[in-house]
Amino acid sequence: MTTDPSTGAGQRLADRYGAPSRWQRPVVIGLAALLAVVGLTWLAWTAWFHSTPEVSSEVITYEVTSDYEIRARVDVRLEDGVRDASCRVRALSEDKSAVGELEFTPVAGTNEVVVRTERRATTVEKLGCTAEGQPRPR
Numbered sequence: 001m002t003t004d005p006s007t008g009a010g011q012r013l014a015d016r017y018g019a020p021s022r023w024q025r026p027v028v029i030g031l032a033a034l035l036a037v038v039g040l041t042w043l044a045w046t047a048w049f050h051s052t053p054e055v056s057s058e059v060i061t062y063e064v065t066s067d068y069e070i071r072a073r074v075d076v077r078l079e080d081g082v083r084d085a086s087c088r089v090r091a092l093s094e095d096k097s098a099v100g101e102l103e104f105t106p107v108a109g110t111n112e113v114v115v116r117t118e119r120r121a122t123t124v125e126k127l128g129c130t131a132e133g134q135p136r137p138r
Helices: 011-019 023-049
Strands: 053-067 069-078 085-092 099-104 109-114 123-131
Touching: 053 085, 053 123, 069 085, 069 123, 085 109, 099 109
Parallel strands: none
Antiparallel strands: 053 069, 069 109, 085 099, 085 123
């Protein structure tokens, strides 16, 4: 006994609920493609934006000069046109608690800073630099 495909489950569902419109599938595919393009464009822009900061910094060296002072050399890279940048460094004691902190306005290149501490510091931690429009310190 052979069954006619037109009387199969697909036809019975179409009879009961109605057949989908011919335009629905291309519209759904087009919308999915548009959403994918928008999402990938946003992802590419976000990756580029966060990988090219306007200002970034690195601690080159530091020296404990007394129980209440530590000197550090911080290398700062500023993009062209950056005027208002701000950098922060923190002095840490042997038990890793913060004993001093300094915020300074950098110049491009090496910046020598002196951090006053409340007791002897053993290391300097770079908290990073920010510029206008750069929310995350680098």
